[in-house]
Amino acid sequence: MSKLAIIGGTGLSQINGLMITATQALKTPFGTPSAPFVLGSINGKEIVFLARHGNPHIIPPHKINYRANIWGLKELGVSEIIAVAAVGGITSAMAPAHIAIPDQIIDYSYGREHTFFTGESETLTHIDFTFPYNKQMRARLIQASAKQNIAISTKGIYGCTQGPRLETAAEINRMERDGCDLVGMTGMPEASLAKELNIDYATIAVVANWGAGKSAGEISMTEIERHLEKGMTNVAQLLTSFLSCC
Numbered sequence: 001m002s003k004l005a006i007i008g009g010t011g012l013s014q015i016n017g018l019m020i021t022a023t024q025a026l027k028t029p030f031g032t033p034s035a036p037f038v039l040g041s042i043n044g045k046e047i048v049f050l051a052r053h054g055n056p057h058i059i060p061p062h063k064i065n066y067r068a069n070i071w072g073l074k075e076l077g078v079s080e081i082i083a084v085a086a087v088g089g090i091t092s093a094m095a096p097a098h099i100a101i102p103d104q105i106i107d108y109s110y111g112r113e114h115t116f117f118t119g120e121s122e123t124l125t126h127i128d129f130t131f132p133y134n135k136q137m138r139a140r141l142i143q144a145s146a147k148q149n150i151a152i153s154t155k156g157i158y159g160c161t162q163g164p165r166l167e168t169a170a171e172i173n174r175m176e177r178d179g180c181d182l183v184g185m186t187g188m189p190e191a192s193l194a195k196e197l198n199i200d201y202a203t204i205a206v207v208a209n210w211g212a213g214k215s216a217g218e219i220s221m222t223e224i225e226r227h228l229e230k231g232m233t234n235v236a237q238l239l240t241s242f243l244s245c246c
């Protein structure tokens with residue numbers, strides 16, 4: 001049977017309706033995960049929750065121990081991950097508070113510990129990463145949103161930047177020319193590490209703001225918080241629907 005984990009990002013540090021049965025702090029060969037894993041159930045379905053930026057929310061995107069997080073989830077028997085991520089919107093459909101289930105990634109991050117294949121084991125493995133997100137999980141998320149009439153984009157290219165600063169307007173223009181619809185800071189190496197450990201992985205991206213230069217003026221944290229609050233209400237509904245139907 002599959003076991004689901006939800007990794008919550010900015011705006012989702014806990015899950016309403018989660019009946020917590022235990023918390024489990026783990027040490028892994030790659031260090032300590034962002035926070036103790038929260039074990040529990042929603043509607044009778046067992047899930048594991050992890051706050052990606054720690055609890056309290058203080059770990060910046062480039063300092064997150066992605067390897068420990070994914071390794072720890074594997075140790076707990078997790079076979080599927082839904083990653084919730086706040087993003088900036090680049091293309092016109094990706095307005096603040098909108099939700100997208102991305103289907104592709106371009107990785108602009110650097111200097112992160114990004115693989116379990118460190119060259120110390122006997123086999124050299126190159127994982128296939130043609131389709132970074134799991135097709136079936138994406139289809140189930142899309143189905144769950146349709147059931148609740150939540151308007152979403154059913155695909156999109158997620159560009160992962162290094163952060164923690166936001167981008168320049170020129171960087172966002174370049175990303176748009178590259179084909180990116182969304183910009184975030186935590187999608188990689190999380191997605192490829194999950195793939196390395198054979199964990200099915202999909203992302204719910206919640207637009208917090210227009211990417212730099214896509215709206216008048218500068219990006220404010222108050223704006224981000226306001227849109228995220230609205231977007232997260234839909235994410236919560238989508239997750240509940242996913243757990244009950246799909």
Ligand code: HPA
Binds near residue numbers: 208210
């Ligand atoms: N850029 C990168 N990451 C983000 C943004 C953004 O504009 N908004 C939320 N996460």
